[in-house]
Amino acid sequence: MSHIQLDRDRCEGHGLCEDAAPEIYRLDDDCELELLVDEVSPELRSKAEAGARVCPVAALRVVS
Template sequence: MKIVVDWDRCEANGLCVRAAPDFFRVDEKDTLHVLSEQVTPEQRARVEKAVRDCPRHALSLSED
C-alpha cells in the first residue's frame, strides 16, 4: 500500500502526525512531509487512522 496526499486539500493540520508520527511530520512552516509512502500490513491500521482523522480528506491509501 502507498500513501497518497492531495496537496490541494492538505492544510497541514497535523492530525495525521498524531495518528502516525513515523509516517508524517509538519515542519515549522506548517508544511506536511510524508516520511515514508510505503505501508506494510503491520503499519496499515495506524495509517488508516491518519487517513480517517484528516479533516480535509487529503489523505488516502492506494494499492501499489
C-alpha cells in the same frame, strides 16, 4: 504494499494525521506535510489509515 496519496492542495496542516501516526506523517516548520515512508508496510497500514481518517479535509488516502 500500500502507499499514501497526498493531495497537497487540500492539506491545511492541521496535524491530526501526525498525532495519529507520527511514524508516518510529519508537519515541517512551515506546516507542510511530509510522508516519512514511501511504501506502507502491512504492519503500519492500520496506523496510516487512522491518520488518513482523521484528516478534516480528506487530503490523505491509503491505496494498495
